[in-house]
Amino acid sequence: MNKKEFMSELKKNLKGLSKEDREEIIEDYGEHFDIGKKRKRKESEIAKSLGKPKQLAKQAKVELLVSKAEKKKSVKNISRAIFATIGMSFFNLIFVVGIFFGLLGVLIGLFATGFAIAVSGLSLAVLAFLPISLEFISLPLVNHLTVFFVGLGLLCLGTLFCIGTWYVGKGFYIITIKYIKLNIRIISGERE
Amino acid sequence: MDTQFKKGVLEIAVLSLLQKKDYYGYELVQIISKIIEISEGTLYPLLRRLKKEGYLKTYLKESREGPSRKYYQLTNKGKEKGKKMKIDWKNFVNKIDKIIKK
Numbered sequence: 001m002n003k004k005e006f007m008s009e010l011k012k013n014l015k016g017l018s019k020e021d022r023e024e025i026i027e028d029y030g031e032h033f034d035i036g037k038k039r040k041r042k043e044s045e046i047a048k049s050l051g052k053p054k055q056l057a058k059q060a061k062v063e064l065l066v067s068k069a070e071k072k073k074s075v076k077n078i079s080r081a082i083f084a085t086i087g088m089s090f091f092n093l094i095f096v097v098g099i100f101f102g103l104l105g106v107l108i109g110l111f112a113t114g115f116a117i118a119v120s121g122l123s124l125a126v127l128a129f130l131p132i133s134l135e136f137i138s139l140p141l142v143n144h145l146t147v148f149f150v151g152l153g154l155l156c157l158g159t160l161f162c163i164g165t166w167y168v169g170k171g172f173y174i175i176t177i178k179y180i181k182l183n184i185r186i187i188s189g190e191r192e
Numbered sequence: 193m194d195t196q197f198k199k200g201v202l203e204i205a206v207l208s209l210l211q212k213k214d215y216y217g218y219e220l221v222q223i224i225s226k227i228i229e230i231s232e233g234t235l236y237p238l239l240r241r242l243k244k245e246g247y248l249k250t251y252l253k254e255s256r257e258g259p260s261r262k263y264y265q266l267t268n269k270g271k272e273k274g275k276k277m278k279i280d281w282k283n284f285v286n287k288i289d290k291i292i293k294k
Contacts, residue, residue, distance in 0.1 A: 028217060028236045031262060033219040038258060049232035067244055111242050 001047040004032045013057030016084075017064060025060050029053075058084075070177050075104070078176060085180055100176065107169050114161030121154025198228055202238055204281055207266070207274035208246070216218075216261040239264060247273055 001009075010029060014022045030049065036046040050056070051056035062084045068076040082097060205224050209215060215223075215283035217239060220230045242248045252260040266274065 002279075025236075026242065027262070029233070030238075031216075031259075032218055032221070032232070034259065035261070046232075049225075049231065050233035056233045057235070060240070063241055065235055067241070137256070163289075 001053075002043040003030075003037075003047065006043075006047045006050070006053050010057050014061065014089075014091040016158070017061060021060075023063055029056075066177065066180055066181050067187025073170075073173055078173065081180055085183055093118075096179070103172060107165060107172065110165040110168075111162060114158045114165055116158070116160060118155050121151045121156070121158055124148075124151030125153070125155060198230060201228060202230065202235065203242070204277045205275075206235070206242065207277060208237065208271060210266045211271065211274050214263045214265045216263050218261075220264065220278070239278060242270070246270075 007026065011026065014025060017025075032047055032050065033043065036045065038173065047053075062081070065077070065081040065084045069081040074100070082100065125148050128144045128151060205221065205228065209223065210219060217236060218270070221235045224230065224235060225232055239248065240267065243250060243264075246267060248264050249267055250262050250264055253263050254260045
């Protein structure tokens with residue numbers, strides 16, 4: 001493989017990265033070739049000692065996507081990081097993807113529950129102020145004041161529930177990143 | 193040498209070398225790959241990561257040989273990290289030595 005072949009294979013596998021990152025990676029290896037050639041090394045020999053361009057590109061891609069997911073927390077970023085890592089063919093991770101999306105579903109469900117409790121509480125509290133009969137609540141000793149406080153209580157409960165879920169979600173995000181990083185280390189370790 | 197072992201050591205090697213002077217990528221790769229057996233391409237992802245994490249910065253400098261080269265320089269954060277890793281490494285080696293000599 002000569003420099004041209006190496007670089008085109010590298011470029012081909014860097015798709016999906018920002019222009020800036022792509023250029024930096026291409027420049028790094030381009031410079032390595034140029035200096036090597038000045039030192040009377042053959043292009044094919046330099047290419048061989050650098051390693052496989054496809055693997056180098058994938059490794060660079062995963063590391064960049066993970067650091068992006070770490071800096072800017074979003075479901076999109078972390079999903080891209082996960083799929084890029086799978087691209088490096090690590091089967092353990094495919095198994096993990098199922099768990100990841102399962103837990104994501106649970107989190108969304110918990111959020112919805114908290115939200116529903118809060119909304120029902122709010123509507124009860126508002127209801128207490130309306131000049132309507134409360135006969136439809138077929139419990140003894142129900143008056144407007146109790147309805148108001150029950151509503152207020154539910155509103156607080158629902159809000160706390162959402163806040164709690166938020167923190168659980170954050171922890172979940174951090175653990176996911178740690179897990180991916182661990183996998184990258186294992187993968188790139190094996191590929192050397 | 194075990195590959196996982198190598199990965200950890202590479203970071204210490206880079207941060208220690210750069211304490212003394214600034215190097216360009218090719219030079220770093222040559223020095224390190226003479227001592228630790230790695231494919232030369234693997235050092236660049238590490239350098240890029242260390243830069244992204246704020247331990248290194250880079251600048252371009254002309255060379256007599258031809259086009260300008262990218263030099264790597266430690267930031268203050270990088271210098272601190274390098275010193276800490278050196279201490280950790282020495283402690284670790286001492287402990288392992290004790291086990292080996294038993």
